[in-house]
């Protein structure tokens with residue numbers, strides 16, 4: 001198997017859990033050195049332990065709060081200090097929208113969802129681009145959502161943040177393509193993670209059957225595979241896409 005990640009350094013925010021953890025595994029399987037960054041120290045340390053146990057790859061946990069620009073800058077600085085480079089970044093940390101509908105959503109809910117899911121991605125892109133522009137190369141993938149492409153009932157605030165992530169992705173892709181940096185986004189449909197369990201509880205399996213033409217949720221690894229491909233040289237001509245990985249949900 002061609003391990004294209006060998007000699008490269010990947011950073012995954014939200015790497016303590018769900019899609020981020022499986023993407024950290026996928027980068028490690030591909031041979032990259034992986035930085036797992038998260039606010040959840042125990043979960044992040046566990047991802048690193050699992051990488052070291054399962055894969056022949058280096059891994060480091062960095063505690064970060066993506067809502068805090070200084071914390072994010074320190075994350076990128078520590079990555080480069082430890083591994084000497086930052087080639088690939090997956091800006092994935094996110095929180096669910098606790099409100100049932102935008103008309104009953106609170107200011108607190110809006111502030112939290114926007115701070116983590118939109119502003120957090122902007123902080124990460126700023127710090128990563130600072131390094132990648134100097135290096136003259138790099139690949140960034142942001143985690144948006146199906147709710148970043150279409151209107152999803154009950155996802156008003158979350159969907160506004162995720163549409164914002166798609167906007168940031170496209171603008172940065174155009175601005176920095178000629179300087180050697182590819183920026184893209186993935187737009188997952190329903191994925192079986194702690195976030196969806198917290199959001200939908202007992203309704204989850206019923207929702208999954210109706211969510212897309214496949215009639216099931218994605219496993220986190222199915223999103224991870226798309227992220228690793230978007231970061232790889234196999235996707236060298238792919239710039240500024242918001243790629244649905246949603247079992248066909250947005251095709252109908």
Ligand SMILES: NC(=O)c1ccc[n+]([C@@H]2O[C@H](COP(=O)([O-])OP(=O)(O)OC[C@H]3O[C@@H](n4cnc5c(N)ncnc54)[C@H](O)[C@@H]3O)[C@@H](O)[C@H]2O)c1
Pocket residue numbers: 013014015016017018019020037038039040043064065066067092093094095116117120143144145146187188189190191192193194195196
């Ligand atoms: N699960 C889905 O169905 C689905 C669908 C579309 C998009 N997404 C997006 O995928 C991403 C990952 O979601 P998941 O389902 O794997 O959820 P998850 O809850 O399993 O993982 C999210 C991770 O982000 C971390 N995090 C939260 N706030 C943070 C902060 N301020 N700073 C640093 N880390 C923070 C959490 O600690 C957690 O480890 C999110 O951006 C989410 O919006 C998920």
